[in-house]
Amino acid sequence: MTTNRPTAEQSRPPAAGTPLLEIKNLSVDFRLETSVVHAVRGVSFDVRAGETLAVVGESGSGKSATALSVLRLNPSPPCMYTGGEIRFEGRDLLKLSEKELGRIRGRDIAMVFQDPMTCLDPLQRVGAQVAEVLRHHTGMSRAAAKEAALAALDEVGIPDPALRYRQYPHELSGGLRQRVMIATALVARPRVLIADEPTTALDVTVQRQILDLLVTLQRKHDMAVVLITHDLAVVAETADRVVVMNQGRVVETGDVLDVFDRPADDYTRKLLAATPRLEAA
Template identity: 75%
Template sequence: MSPLLEITDLRIEFRLATGTVTAADGVSLAVSAGETLAVVGESGSGKTATALSVLRLNPEPPCVYAGGEVLLDGRDLLRVSEKDLRRIRGNDVAMVFQDPMTSLNPLKRVGAQVAEVVRKHQSASRAAAREAAVAALREAGIPDPQRRAGQYPHQLSGGLRQRVMIAMALVGRPRVLIADEPTTALDVTVQARILELLVDLQRRHGMAIVLITHDLGVVAEVADRVVVLRSGQVVESGDVVSVFERPREDYTRDLLRATPKLERA
């Protein structure tokens, strides 16, 4: 199966007054429809900068894409116009961020925020957007979505806020979902439910998922393949079972030893 999203030899630099920091140094990876690719590594390994590059969300400046390609259906997203990129965001590629409290507007009801995404990407009426927002909240597993749609982010638990973020990401039916540490701030029970939700939604819609995480236990639960990053470079990649059972690199073995449990459910 040909890749839906492919990053080839990507180089990302942050050119600061104090010097240049290389966040990605020749990163290459690919993910196909219906597949989950995990990108793992310690803090500062370049995971998030690489993920943000797909939708060109790294701040420019100081970020400079110094080389490589980010291909969606063979089209380089690093070189499309901002107008075309706005059409792609949310429709073809969507993102779930780590902390919903910093991503959601605290002054707007959550239903209105999901409806705003619908109106932006689908040119729907207010009534239709509201209906679609409630349906998206329901699909994201939020109980009593009609009532919850009228609440503000601070009135929801961390798990429900993350479900709102998932609803916002998926309401446009994207073909690629990038999830950047989507369960880090949640307790273990809620984390498991969010992961189950993502897997279920993927099965229903056939989307590709790029999961950014430092938690190899999460990778063992949901990913098909894994890419290991260190200092902006890919040090190891392959299917999850092969990498976990027969890691080639000391760095990968160190990450595995630091993870308490790697058993699949």
């Protein structure tokens, strides 16, 4: 995907109000048999309602480990949360019990992953998987949850939702599976959506459709979105602010327009230099 830098006209004003999600000085280790990997080292950032915050960096920079830490989805062991806080509405998620965190996962904070085939149950119809989120978090009846799931499938642009509801993941294309993942994430109307490389496994045309969909739904529901990506083209087209990570640390953060025009860190400048650009003939 190619891109030009965002313009002042494209950049939205900063979201106002108290941050919905705050990560403060987070450190995460993976303790292996023969070594310790310091995957996240003192990372801090926040995101507000109606804002899209992009977290960027190359593979191994710690961005996905940071994102998964929000809902404590890193495998434990070997993962250890060795410092910092992750605060949502004033509560430190790292200190909650699994039962308490289970009430937040999928209801208040939801995630979309890069490969829906590893997240969708291959033995369960896709519609039932969307409806199960509502039944789990709201106690909604089976019939009411089905109606809400059909509406969610329709909202994310899946044609013939009644047919797709009855199908299994392997019967859908990659783009439709990702739309199902988005419907599953959004059906309970979370306040924060974390999207971890949501278009990596898709071709360029479908990537564009999925990104447009996320932007539309984010604005419709006034969600806070944390977008994890290595692709600065995606950042330019979707984000309000950007956090740049390298070797487990935040090296730069700021408004997208400012960071693209005046990068302060050498690593950010290298990332921007490596991004393909659409040049005039």
